[in-house]
Amino acid sequence: MNIHEYQAKQIFAKYNIPTPKGIMVESVKAAIEAAEVLGGPIWVVKAQIHAGGRGLGGGVKLAKSIDEVESLATEILGMTLVTHQTTAEGKLVQKLYIEDGADIKDELYLSVVLDRKSEMPLIMASTEGGMDIETVAENTPEKIITIPVDPAIGFQGFHGRQLAFGLGITDKIEQKNIIKFAEKLFRLYMENDAEMIEINPLVKTGKGVFLALDGKMGFDNSALGRQPEIAAMRDLTEEDADEIEAAKYGLSYVALDGEIGCMVNGAGLAMGTMDTINYMGGTPANFLDVGGSANAETVAKGFEIILKNPRVKAIFVNIFGGIVRCDRIANGIIEATKLTDVNVPVIVRLDGTNAPEAAEILKNANIPNLIVGNDLGDGAAKAVAAAKGE
Structure with missing residues (x-):
């Protein structure tokens, strides 16, 4: 079962995983009100569908005024968004996420997925944040870091150090920040019966803080019986x-x-x-x-x-x-x-x-x-x- 970005960020908040502030809305009027609550001066208007590639498809846009928020919300809400992860028919946008802009210094990629070959979770990371990981894997596979984590021992310090060094993070404070971030993400993955968590991009701000600018999550359907809060997030309008x-x-x-x-x-x-x-x-x-x-x-x-x-x-x-x-x-x-x-x-x-x-x-x-x-x-x-x- 997949969930929306705004729902993923609600779960992130429970684990103290930093994200920009945002509000989910279902109307243009609510989008304007959300922008006013967030305060700006920059907002991001994001289509909420169960598919990646929203930005390339025109479903994620930057607004520099309340008027622009209104214009973009009017444009995106109700559109049929076609991305490389949808069918040719695309998906109808029924929800938006109005989010604060972020001070972006670097964009990274970070995910936890189930590796069926090694039969354990795998942390994947790359310095090529913001790009499709499939494209990175095909063109520059050496830029993808893979770290298997045996669930019997869980996330350990050496996993975190391997991640930090692999991403070329040399500042000691930033190393601690990324290790803590990955540790929380792995705990979230294990405790919620997730099959996949993807943050693309994971951004580093000018102050060295790591933020989940995006969030994509999928869960094991067979485990939903013991995850009632996750099951309640199911959006049947996004499913066949x-x-x-x-x-x-x-x-x-x-x-x-x-x-x-x-x-x-x-x-x-x-x-x-x-x-x-x-x-x-x-x-x-x-x-x-x-x-x-x-x-x-x-x-x-x-x-x-x-x-x-x-x-x-x-x-x-x-x-x-x-x-x-x-x-x-x-x-x-x-x-x-x-x-x-x-x-x-x-x-x-x-x-x-x-x-x-x-x-x-x-x-x-x-x-x-x-x-x-x-x-x-x-x-x-x-x-x-x-x-x-x-």
């Missing part, structure tokens, strides 16, 4: 409506940009199915895991969600019957076609428990556009061919 609808029926759904809808049981098999479709020359339109308790209702809802995507030209149903029996899935598919208008070819591959019975059920169903796949490769090949109209 189909993914939310799918979750209500126990379906794990992620939209992609291909032409072949996928309905599979099990995340591993779903990923293998998408890989096979790609190998056969097709493109998957989604990830959809119906889990181990699929029935006619969930299958019908899966068809309905998949078919909302106008790019879908075929659906590949790939089920391995272990917990769920294949004959049950076959009957679910038949019932689902009665509940939902499935107007594209449906390729079905069922294997495992009661697979022969399932094949007989589908054979006798006489469903138009239903094609049976003999195995994963055959089913994927038939789905690709159907999507191409062959």
Whole structure:
């Protein structure tokens, strides 16, 4: 689960992580009032969406007067912001963060992320603050510092010194400041079940104080049950409506940009199915895991969600019957076609428990556009061919 910048900074405040003062608003009038409360003389008007690259997209702008705050708030609030981290459709800006300007001497990058390779949190930092870390990694990877932190021992002084030296900070007071900053950030990460915290830029002021000028945070969905305050920050308007609808029926759904809808049981098999479709020359339109308790209702809802995507030209149903029996899935598919208008070819591959019975059920169903796949490769090949109209 992701949260907005203003919410991240609310959490930063609880850990005494310095940030510029700011106020979240949802109207132009409130933006003006917020600017007056902050006092200026410089303000930053920031769009609040769950995506990076807001500045390059025109969603972060500097104002030097109350009139400029009003003008920029009018311009940004309600705009559809497109960045390199949004889809081509962009995201509607419904909230703004009005923030004090800062005395910026240097811009740095600092984050704590989960490194799945080392199976521990990783502190990442760079002197190239304000830039996309992906661009830095590609063009000047030597400028990225990586410091793995074993959670069994936590953040230690040697981690902090490695960070300070890696960033080229030589002033003793500034070294202490950056070490304290990173220590607080790591504690925040661990105590809140975060998956990622990114501050870009982390600025050093003329007085040697480090400020989180930005804040991006993502959390482990599976841990939200023990993080009620974090869960309460969830903004459903920033999430995919189909993914939310799918979750209500126990379906794990992620939209992609291909032409072949996928309905599979099990995340591993779903990923293998998408890989096979790609190998056969097709493109998957989604990830959809119906889990181990699929029935006619969930299958019908899966068809309905998949078919909302106008790019879908075929659906590949790939089920391995272990917990769920294949004959049950076959009957679910038949019932689902009665509940939902499935107007594209449906390729079905069922294997495992009661697979022969399932094949007989589908054979006798006489469903138009239903094609049976003999195995994963055959089913994927038939789905690709159907999507191409062959």
